[in-house]
Amino acid sequence: MYRVVIGLEVHAHLATRSKCFCGCSTEFGQRPNSQSCPVCLGLPGSLPVLNEEALKLAIKAALALDCKISKLIKFDRKNYFYPDLPKNFQISQYDLPVASGGSLSIDTGTGPRRIRIRRAHLEEDAGKLIHEKGQSLVDFNRCGMPLLEVVSEPEIASADEANEYLVRLKRILKYLEVSDCNMEEGSLRCDANISLSQEGSKELGEKVELKNMNSFKGVKQALEYEIKRQGKLLDQKKRIVQETRLWNSEENKTEVMRSKEEAHDYRYFPEPDLVPFILSEAYIKEIEKSLPELSQAKASRFVREYKIPEYDANVLTADKYLSQYFENCVKIYNSPKVISNWIMSELLAQLNARNIEVRHLKLKPKTFVTLLKMIETGEISGKIAKEILPEVLDGKKEPGDIVRDRGLSQISDSGKLDRIIEQVVKDNPKPVEDYRGGKANAFGFLVGQIMRASRGQANPELANKLLKKKLEEGKDA
C-alpha cells in the first residue's frame, strides 16, 4: 500500500449576471459570440473594469470556507497563447488571492475530517473552441465570465474523499447561490494533482496533474485509475514522471498531455489596467452578515429543534430550497418526522423521476401538508395519498378536490365495510378455512383482498377489526 496525496483545484463560475470585467451577459446557451464586446473580445484599446458582484460572491464563498479575506485586492496577468484567450493573457490573481487559509469538513468512513483550503482566487474564463469540418471556430460567450478557483491543500487521501470534498464544496457554493455548479454547462470544473509515496515516508512522491474530468464521477475514476497506475509503477520500482495527464472518459484512462519540461512559464505580473484597492473591514462585515446558515449548521439545528434523525437532517439540508420547504411545512403542521418521511421517501422520488429541482417545485407546502393531514384524520389512507401526490405536484389541484371528485375518501362506515367483507369471505373459502384452522398469515391475504375490493379506500384499522370479528363469528357457528 502507498500513501495517496491528492489536491484539488475547483473552478466555479460565479453566478453574476454580467461578466467579470465587462457588461456582457453570462447567460448560458446563447448564439455563439452574441454575448461579447470589445472588452471581453480583448480588442485593442479596450480596458477591463471589475464587476463588484463577482468580488462579493467570491468573498461570500471564501467566508463560508473559513478563509481569511485579503484586505488588498489585486489582479495579475497570466500570460500564455491560446486562441480561446483573446488577449493571450488571463486576468487572474497570483501572489495575493482574495482568500486564503480556509477549510472544509468532509465525512470520511471513519468520521469527519477537515481538509484545509490553501487559497481561493478570482479570475476570468476563456472562450470555447469548436473543431469541425477541419476548421477551428471560437465562441467567446464564455470568455470573461468570473471564476472562483478554490485550491485545497494536498491532504485528500483517496478518490472517495476527493468525491466527498467536491460534494461538500458544491453544496456550499450552491447554498450561498455563489455558483449554480452545473458541470454540464461547465460552471464547475475540477483539476486534481496526485502523488503516491511509500507508507510512512515523509517525502511526497512526484506530482501528476490531472485535467479534463467533466463530472464528479470522472474525477473519482481518474483518481482511481492514477492510484492504480502509479501503484503499479512503484511496485515495479519504476519512477513516476512529473507531468500533466488528461482523463479520457471514453477509454477510461489518463493520457500524457505535457511533461514538466513543456510546462508554461506564465510570466505573471501585476495587471496594470486594474488598480489595486483596499477592502474596508466594514465591507467584509457587511458580506459576512448576509451569509445564510450553511448546511452543516442547519443539519445540527434540525436534529436539535425538530428531533429528527441525523440522517434525515443531512438529506433535508443538502439543498437549501429543500430545507426551506421542510421548515415551511413544519411551521404549519407540527409533525416534523412525518413531513421528513414523506419528503424523503415520496416527494424526492417524484421530483427525481421528473428531473425537477426543489426550487422549481410548484407544490406549495400548504397543499403538501393538507395531504398529510388528511391521512392523520383518516380521511384518506397513506396509499391513496401516494397516488394523489403526483397529481398535485404542479400546484394546480387541491388534494381535497381530487378525493371528492374521484370518490377516494376512506371507507370508515362499518355497514359499507361489512358488505365488502362478507363478499370477500364468500369468495375466498380456502383462506378463510386456513385461518380458522390456525394459519394466521391467511388473515393478511384476506385484508389485501378487502383493500383491493375497496380500491384501497377501506380504513385499514376498521377493516382489520371487522374482518377479525367476522371470522371469529364463523368459527363459533
Next chain:
Amino acid sequence: MELHKLTAHELTNLIAKKKTSVKEVAEDLLKRIERTEKKVKALCLVDKQDVLAQCEQLEKGPRKGKLFGVPVVIKDNICVAGQDTTCSSRILKGFKPPYDATVVSRLKQEGALILARANMDEFAFGSSCETSCYGPTHNPWDLKRIPGGSSGGSAASVAADETILALGSDTGGSIRQPAALCGVVGLKPTYGRVSRYGLIAFASSLDQIGPFAKDVEDAALLLNVISGHDLMDSTCAEEKVPDYTKNLKPDVKGLKIGIPKEYFAKGLDNEVKTQVAAALDVLTGLGAKVKEISLPHTEYAVADYYILATAEASSNLARFDGVQYGHRRAKPSDLIEMYFKTRGEGLGEEAKRRIILGTYALSSGYYDAYYLRALKVRRLIKEDFDAAFKKVDCLITPTSPTAAFKIGERTDDPLAMYLSDIYTISVNLAGLPAISLPCGLNSEGLPVGLQVIARAFDEQTMLRTAFAFEQNTEHHKKRPNV
C-alpha cells in the same frame, strides 16, 4: 484667409461670429495637407470624404461645443470607430475598431472635426517616428531630420499647419520630445487624468493621451475636453477637473521653480542648455524663484523604464495573433505556425526587440532581478519627485538633450535612441504631468523645447508657468517654411 495658421481659440471665435464656416476651415486644411504632406508625411490616413461628411453633420447639428469646427489629428493608436487604427504596424492593417476611444467621443461631443490620422513609431516604440510601417515622418523645420517620436506625426502635422490640434500619447516622452523637436506645445497629463479607453496600450501603467497645440492656451483647451473620470478605465482618476483655460494667467510671481541638477549634466547639448538657461532668466525676471534641487535616482530612469515598459508591452502586444483581426499568415499549417509567422511578418524590428526584452524580464528566474527590482526603483524615482515638490512648485528642465537629429542617424543604435528620452522618462515613471513648449531655435534653426513638470494633478501650475513664459516671449509664433 489662411485659416490653417490660426489657433483653436482664434478659430472657434471666427466660427462663432460666422466669419468662417466649418467647411471652409476643413477645405483650407485639406488644401494645406495636399501642399505639405508630400514632404512631411505626418499623416497615415486622410479621408477627405469622411471629413466633408463630418462638416455637413456639424453644420446641421446644434453648432456648439468647446471645439466646434476645430480640426484635430488623431495619433494612429487611438481608436476611431470604423476608421483604420493601426499603430502604424503591418500587423494591424485593416483593423477598424467598432468603437471610439473615450477621448475621441469627447472630441466629437464638443464639435471637433476628426481630420486625419497621425503617423507614429510602430506601437509607439521609438523616439524618431522612423519605425512606422508607412515610412518615416519628416521634421517640417528640416526635412532631412526626424520629428521625434513616437507621436512624430502629431507633432509634425501641427508644426506644418496641417491641423490646428492633435492628440498623441506619451509613455516615456512620446508627446513632449516630438513637440520639442517640432517647435510646438505638447502636454503629457498626470497619469489617470485622461481616460486610456481606446488607446491601444504600449505600457498601461505609463501611457497617457495628451494634446499637441500651437500655444499653451490651445493645449489647455484641448486638455479641458479630454480630461475627467471614465467608467471604462479603472486607472482613470475621479479627481475633479478644473477649467484649465479659465485659470490660465501669465503670472509666476513668487513661484518656486526647481532645477534638477542631474538634468544639466553630461550628454546635454550646449545650445539646448543655453536656451533653457535663457528661459529661466525670463521666468526669474517675471518674479519666479529658481532653486537647484536633486533627483538622485535619475541615472536609473532609462534602464528602469526599458524593463517596466517592455514587460508590459510584451503582454499588451500578445493579442496580435491573427485570430480575430489584422494581419494573419496566409494558410498556416498549424496553430504554432500561424502565431509565429503572423507575428514574424506583422511586427517590425523594434517591436520584436521590445517584446523579447519584456518577455525576458518577466520570465521565471529573472522576474525578481529585473521586473521586481525595476518596480522598486520606480518607487525611488517617484520619491525623488515627492521630496523635490516639498521644496518647489514645479521643475524646469530641457525636454530633449539635443535638437532634432538626422533621419537614419540612430536607427542602428537603439541605446543612443533610448537616451533621447532621458529627460522625459522619469515623469512617466512618477505619473506626473509635464509640458514641453518652444524656447527658441538653435544655430541650425532647429527648435529647442522647455519642459515644465508639476505635482500630480497640478496641471494648473504647470500651465500657468508655461503660459507666463510664452506670453513674454515670441518663440511659439515661429513656424517652419514647408
